[in-house]
Amino acid sequence: xxxxxxxxxxxAVSVALLDDQQIxxxxxxxIRQTHSQTLLPMVDQLLKQTQTAIExxxxxxxAEGPGSYTGLRIAVTTAKSFAWTLNKPLVGISSLALLAAxxxxxxxxxxxxxxxxxxxxxxxxxxWQSGSLQTVVADQHVSIETLLARLxxxxxxxxxxxNDVAHFKEELQAALGSNAHFVGANHNLPHASVLGKxxxxxxxxxxxxxxxxxYLRKTEAEVNWAKTHDERGTESYVEQV
Amino acid sequence: xSKKRELILAFESSCDETSVAVIEDGHRILSNIIATQIKxxxxxxxxxxxVASRHHVEQITFCTQAALEEAGVTYTDLTAVAVTYGPGxxxxxxxxxxxxxxxxxxxxxxxxxxxxxxxxxxxxxFVKPLEYPLLALLVSGGHTELVLMAAAGEFxxxxxxxxxxxxxxxxxxxxxxGVPYPAGKEIDRLAHLGQDTFDFPRAMLKEENLDFSFSxxxxxxxxxxxxxxxxxxxxxxENLAASFQASVVEVLTEKTMRAARQxxxxxxxxxxxxxANQGLREELAEAIKASGxxxxxxxxxxxxCGDNGAMIGAAAHIELKKETFANLTLNAVPGLDFPYRx
Numbered sequence: 001x002x003x004x005x006x007x008x009x010x011x012a013v014s015v016a017l018l019d020d021q022q023i024x025x026x027x028x029x030x031i032r033q034t035h036s037q038t039l040l041p042m043v044d045q046l047l048k049q050t051q052t053a054i055e056x057x058x059x060x061x062x063a064e065g066p067g068s069y070t071g072l073r074i075a076v077t078t079a080k081s082f083a084w085t086l087n088k089p090l091v092g093i094s095s096l097a098l099l100a101a102x103x104x105x106x107x108x109x110x111x112x113x114x115x116x117x118x119x120x121x122x123x124x125x126x127x128w129q130s131g132s133l134q135t136v137v138a139d140q141h142v143s144i145e146t147l148l149a150r151l152x153x154x155x156x157x158x159x160x161x162x163n164d165v166a167h168f169k170e171e172l173q174a175a176l177g178s179n180a181h182f183v184g185a186n187h188n189l190p191h192a193s194v195l196g197k198x199x200x201x202x203x204x205x206x207x208x209x210x211x212x213x214x215y216l217r218k219t220e221a222e223v224n225w226a227k228t229h230d231e232r233g234t235e236s237y238v239e240q241v
Numbered sequence: 242x243s244k245k246r247e248l249i250l251a252f253e254s255s256c257d258e259t260s261v262a263v264i265e266d267g268h269r270i271l272s273n274i275i276a277t278q279i280k281x282x283x284x285x286x287x288x289x290x291x292v293a294s295r296h297h298v299e300q301i302t303f304c305t306q307a308a309l310e311e312a313g314v315t316y317t318d319l320t321a322v323a324v325t326y327g328p329g330x331x332x333x334x335x336x337x338x339x340x341x342x343x344x345x346x347x348x349x350x351x352x353x354x355x356x357x358x359x360x361x362x363x364x365x366x367f368v369k370p371l372e373y374p375l376l377a378l379l380v381s382g383g384h385t386e387l388v389l390m391a392a393a394g395e396f397x398x399x400x401x402x403x404x405x406x407x408x409x410x411x412x413x414x415x416x417x418x419g420v421p422y423p424a425g426k427e428i429d430r431l432a433h434l435g436q437d438t439f440d441f442p443r444a445m446l447k448e449e450n451l452d453f454s455f456s457x458x459x460x461x462x463x464x465x466x467x468x469x470x471x472x473x474x475x476x477x478x479e480n481l482a483a484s485f486q487a488s489v490v491e492v493l494t495e496k497t498m499r500a501a502r503q504x505x506x507x508x509x510x511x512x513x514x515x516x517a518n519q520g521l522r523e524e525l526a527e528a529i530k531a532s533g534x535x536x537x538x539x540x541x542x543x544x545x546c547g548d549n550g551a552m553i554g555a556a557a558h559i560e561l562k563k564e565t566f567a568n569l570t571l572n573a574v575p576g577l578d579f580p581y582r583x
Contacts, residue, residue: 036335040342040569054347069291070332073298077336081343084302085316209303212295221289229284237281238259238296240274240307 001058004082005196006043008035008075009067009095010114011163015042016192017050020200025050026193030163035074043078057088061199063190064092065214066122066139067114072213080211089204090211096139098195099161100126102187108157109136111147115164119144122216133198141216144168148175157181163188247320249561250308250344251554252301254337255329255357256382257281257288259300262550263312263319267558268366271312273544273551276300279423287412287422294332301340308550316348323353323557325360326567327577328383334573342571353557354567356577357548358384359396361512363555364541371539376506378497380521381513382408382423385453385493387500388579394559396579400451400496407489408515410455414462414485418478429518432486435479439465441488443495451500458488486520494524501529501536508537517546 003018013035016026025046029038047054062079065072072095083090099112106128113123121144125137137150151158152175159181160172165188172180205211218226246265253260262273278296282288309315324341327334345352362377373395377388385407387400405413408425415424418431441461444454462485469476501509511525522540529536545552 034572036339037570037572040346044346044569069294070335073294073332073336074339077298077301077339078343080298080302081340082347084306085344085347209306210299212298215295219289219291219295221285221292225284237284238276238278238300239280240276240304 003059003196004057005061005192006075007063007190007192008071009063013038014190014192015046016196018196023193035071059089061091063095066216067095076213084208090208091199091202091204093198096124101133101194103159110159112161115167249554249557250319250322251550252324252337252341253550253553254297255325255334257293258548259297259304260550261304261308262554264554267555270551272308274304274307275549290330297336321351323355325357326354327574331573331575338573352567353560355553355556359556360552364545364552365510365539366555368539372508374506375508377510379513380407380515387451398579398581402453404456410459417466428482431479431482435483437484437487438480439484441484443492451496490520490524494528498528511540517543
């Protein structure tokens with residue numbers, strides 16, 4: 001099965017082409033960039049270098065979030081459009097899970113995180129169990145303080161993963177001491193080949209049309225509105241006219 | 242052998258409508274699917290960009306499928322894909338741009354980038370063939386411009402608003418009157434029930450240029466209402482609406498007619514969301530009649546005045562002939578504008 005995987009959740013853009021477990025090609029660019037300008041040219045280059053026609057792709061895999069809202073929408077919209085227009089399955093994988101999966105050969109807890117600003121993070125807790133990556137604590141938007149308190153209670157070794165870990169390194173070390181483990185640059189970077197391998201095993205989305213990023217946060221406008229309104233009874237906010 | 246049909250799949254997502262259309266030869270609408278988010282943004286009293294972007298992602302392939310099905314065409318029938326790449330909300334634009342790029346790439350079709358405002362003008366092509374040079378009055382929530390088209394696909398701004406767009410002024414005074422967003426239609430209706438009794442200012446009417454200003458009018462309106470509130474007086478809503486609209490319409494009409502007299506044009510296209518305004522349509526028609534100018538007023542049907550994919554397909558027909566194609570790096574340009582006359 002040929003599989004095209006893509007991630008634009010954060011600063012890096014990563015694309016990979018796999019044939020089952022075999023990585024045919026992978027390209028990752030980690031600079032400040034406009035994802036809408038870089039993603040499709042990278043996909044094109046990868047397909048050309050591997051002499052692959054887009055029509056021969058059997059499955060599209062995308063990092064569905066959390067992450068930068070605008071960034072997420074680029075890969076999600078691209079993958080969703082490809083899958084729908086070429087009538088192929090689409091798989092969405094947590095953007096945190098694909099970072100967690102960078103860390104192999106350990107059964108310790110793996111905590112990928114993204115800086116969500118204002119001392120908050122997007123994070124989850126993962127662990128390899130019998131050779132498969134399991135979610136121990138679901139992805140969520142949480143304050144760094146709360147995350148640390150919970151991890152202190154667990155009192156277990158933890159591997160922190162992601163480029164944003166550096167923003168919190170001192171706090172993490174102070175809270176967890178020798179239980180806090182950090183990984184090298186290559187493991188902190190998202191790799192679409194890792195995303196592809198997770199996507200190989202995952203269940204495709206049932207309704208491609210309805211598929212969208214997993215933001216894990218409502219917009220500020222919606223949060224404020226919900227304070228004084230009841231959403232129940234509202235069928236749909238978007239209608240065809 | 243019969244000539245291959247020219248079919249363009251056109252995307253529009255610049256603000257709060259997700260729309261996809263299939264257009265034949267630039268002037269036949271085979272489908273024009275429009276999913277509007279108005280109900281969503283009414284919660285907030287105006288368009289919230291992040292909310293709009295989120296809705297677009299969930300609508301985009303759905304609308305595309307509906308457009309292809311309704312048109313009864315498949316990818317092999319298509320000549321090109323077109324998309325609005327600006328102006329508009331960047332996050333919203335990006336969804337149409339990203340989807341259009343992916344679909345064009347997947348089916349090896351050329352991709353045509355379209356200026357949203359060119360699309361609004363080309364909505365008039367569904368009424369009749371356009372003749373150049375042509376004058377267009379573009380009025381929407383984001384723009385109030387007089388545009389001269391010397392030839393097909395050539396645009397030059399000859400008059401512009403110095404502050405608020407006309408549609409924006411409608412929404413702002415709508416808030417003061419308690420009219421839900423978007424306020425234009427309701428204020429137009431109220432205006433027809435009232436009289437111009439408040440005599441609000443007509444900005445820049447005496448100046449020679451073709452520019453507009455609506456912020457003074459907006460302030461005068463708000464001050465009038467607030468002053469009445471303070472002294473416990475209730476003003477007649479219909480008369481307030483009528484007075485506001487009279488000022489907007491008079492300035493738009495006067496400046497447009499001034500431009501028409503200066504230029505050798507025989508068609509006047511009124512386009513954009515505010516082109517749906519009955520008061521504006523009526524006064525422009527009367528002014529043309531009174532002027533004795535040989536000027537044909539073209540206003541697109543209501544459904545094509547708002548944002549829609551069909552108008553993008555009509556504009557793309559011209560760009561296809563000029564072979565204006567985008568490459569894979571196409572990005573949204575939120576501040577895209579026509580050039581100003583030198």
